[in-house]
Amino acid sequence: MQQIYLAIPLLPLLAAFVVGVFGKFLPRAAAHVLTIAGVAISFVLSAYVLNHAMENAPYNGTVYSWLKSGNFTFEIGFLIDRLSAMMMVVVTFVSLMVHIYTIGYMAEDKGYGRFFSYISLFTFSMLMLVMSNNFMQLFFGWEAVGLVSYLLIGFWFTRPTAIYANLKAFLVNRVGDFGFLLGIGLVLYYFGSLDYAAVFSVAPQMADTKINLIGNTSWSLMTVTCILLFIGAMGKSAQVPLHVWLPDSMEGPTPISALIHAATMVTAGIFMVARMSPLFELSSTALSFVIVIGSVTALFMGFLGIIQNDIKRVVAYSTLSQLGYMTVALGASAYSVAIFHLMTHAFFKALLFLAAGSVIMGMHHDQDIRNMGNLKKYMPVTWITSLIGSLALIGTPFLSGFYSKDSIIEAAKFSTVAGSGFAYFAVLAGVFVTAFYSFRMYFIVFHGKERWREVKHGHDTHHDDDHDHHHGLAPTDDPHEPGWVVKLPLILLAVPSLLIGYIAIEPMLYGEFFKGVITVNTGTHPAMHDLAHHWHDIFHTPAGMALHGLMTLPFALALSGVVLAWFFYMKRPDIPAAIQQRFSAINHILENKYGFDSFNDRVFAAGSRFIGSKLWLIGDVKLIDGAMVNGTAHLIGKLSAIVRKLQSGLIYHYAFAMIIGVFFMLSFYSLKF
Secondary structure, three states: OHHHHHHHHHHHHHHHHHHHHHHHHOOHHHHHHHHHHHHHHHHHHHHHHHHHHHHOOOEEEEEEEEEEEOOEEEEEEEEEOHHHHHHHHHHHHHHHHHHHHHHHHOOOOOOHHHHHHHHHHHHHHHHHHHHEOEHHHHHHHHHHHHHHHHHHHOOOOOOHHHHHHHHHHHHHHHHHHHHHHHHHHHHHHHHOOOEHHHHHHHHHHHOOOEEEOOOOOEEEHHHHHHHHHHHHHHHHOOOOOOOOHHHHHHHOOHHHHHHHHHHOHHHHHHHHHHHOHHHHOOOHHHHHHHHHHHHHHHHHHHHHHOOOOEHHHHHHHHHHHHHHHHHHHHHOOOHHHHHHHHHHHHHHHHHHHHHHHHHHHHOOOOOEHHHOOOHHHOOHHHHHHHHHHHHHHOOOOOOHHHHHHHHHHHHHHHOOOOOHHHHHHHHHHHHHHHHHHHHHHHHHHHOOOOHHHHHHOOOOOOOOOOOOOOOOOOOOOOOOOOOHHHHHHHHHHHHHHHHHHHHHHHHHHHOOOOOOOOOOOOOOOOHHHHHHHHHHHHHOOHHHHHHHHOOOHHHHHHHHHHHHHHHHHHHOOHHHHHHHHHOHHHHHHHHOHHHHHHHHHHHHHHHHHHHHHHHHHHHHHHHHHHHHHHHHHHHHHHHHHHHHHHOOOOHHHHHHHHHHHHHHHHHHHHHHO
16 A cells, blocks of 8 residues: 555656656646646545545554654654545545646646646645654645745736735745744654654643743643644634735636635645644643634634625635634534535635636636626526535535534534633624625626626726736627636536535544544543534434524524625615725725734834844945955955055165064063073
């Protein structure tokens, strides 16, 4: 099996290398043929590995030792259990759909081969992350996905907004990664190993260990370590306040929005915390920190989705909110629920992003939803798949999102950690907010009047100067459905968006799917124990849960959000405009994204530039160039000017100097002896 484990990440890497290095010498079609073949084989092998992991013990082995330093050994190895195998299947399947979709979306782009090389390299990086059996390899995959995301977000490097976005993503993630690296450093120092199994085995013995960070104040080792590790997750999984990079990353091509922001990079933090459950279960303080951050992200990022007019940014803020839901589940010790929502979300959010890309293509690269309308008439496949994705997102009973989202709400309800009360309110309120902004976009884009006809005739009043997009259709063009390389991934992603929750909820949450993989202390963190009782006493089956869901508060809130969106944007569009004008102060706060961006620009970015300029002025100009380089030359010049005066060319001056020198030498030796 080890050869199969090696082949899964290495095939996308090999394809990325061949296309990236030799692509200019190969036919254009070779770029997608090679990379799709590599990812497709990886997906088939991953499905085989998942089936194997269901019936066999986990594999934990070392591929090779990378470095030995003293008593420490740094290794490359694989931990293949049901958690990592499931992640491998999700990553490779979504990546395969994105690869196929890219054939149509990037067909006319000059960087066609380069893009395929990047997304294949990204797939390799994510696979190395989820398959790792130690913190060093985890950190390698962690940083590799960050690097490739930088390349992908700034793929259109001639756009200033794209360059700004990829730098922002790179730097904000470095903030989180600094905390992550400190957490790994604490693990190595106190546990003496970076191997998961070794660390987890001794973790209970370290539960009461105290460390001194500042003065004589004692801190819990486990709390500090877990919070530092979670700070890394806050960067990758875009939790407040390290969320600011994700909406701007929409500047990249739409396929990478689906790949990075649906199933892979942004879920790396969720996966990491679930993998670290044996550590987090030993610190209720760390879990409280996690659940509060997640609940703030889930609710307040959802509010921002209400005012967005860029179709991709609406979906981006939806991603932020759903990542907050997953984080709430982690904080409630419902790790399996978080992973379950990660999986269901991967399918329907990738579907929504790719459907948004299909709309953008059909609208000739216009992304402003105010310029759309009645597209269901012209793009039926995109319409029905978008509807499925939206219904799954808001938690419609029987669809995949319902099972995972309602389980998170119940987990927050049953949780006893500090902050769980606020988290329960946040995820409940988030249901209404999610339904409202999701179907606001759906109704504006696919129903109502054909506003793009007004744009065609020069009546576009909604030009978005922040994006280098083509606003308005060509005078003779109507919206159109893209080809089958775009529609096929939409259909294939719609299937699990409909069914995967119904199929997987019982084994993943209430069966033995994660037995021995995820650790939960049900004595102090009873959420999963109570959820299981709820399932066996009330629901019994997935169908029973869905039927019961029709009578619950979350369903009423979701339905209310949909109805209100329909009323506001289909019947009385004057009301939202009046509300916006009446509550202009709140709208201003939302437009400014709560001030996070301006705060970062004015404090961190401007502060960094100020410190950098002062370090350059003082350190480089004055100390190095001024004092050390130019100062040395100046000093030598001064000394030379003095010495030059002694070289008069007159013999009696030199004779006098020799006599004085002999006098001093004789005086010195006479004193010595």
